[in-house]
């Protein structure tokens with residue numbers, strides 16, 4: 001299947017490039033010319049490149065990396081205690097507390 005008609009680049013050529021060591025879309029573009037003329041193929045070619053790169057090498061695709069980053073941030077946020085869960089129970093978080101204190105309710109000196 002052709003993914004770039006300007007430079008006659010196929011999905012097979014992308015796979016072959018990856019198997020021979022191409023690790024970035026920029027390298028692929030330099031090697032094959034994909035997405036370097038009219039640019040219409042760029043978005044789809046990049047998605048296909050990362051899909052094949054993942055299939056061949058296990059490297060995370062940008063969407064997978066972003067999903068992992070968001071999940072890690074959500075986990076970190078869930079593990080961060082909030083003032084609402086402490087004995088003071090004040091709204092607005094510790095920064096808004098008039099007597100700024102730690103979560104074990106010890107005053108900060």
Ligand code: FES
Pocket residue numbers: 003004005006007033034035036037038039040041042
């Ligand atoms: S179709 Fe790929 S650069 Fe034009």
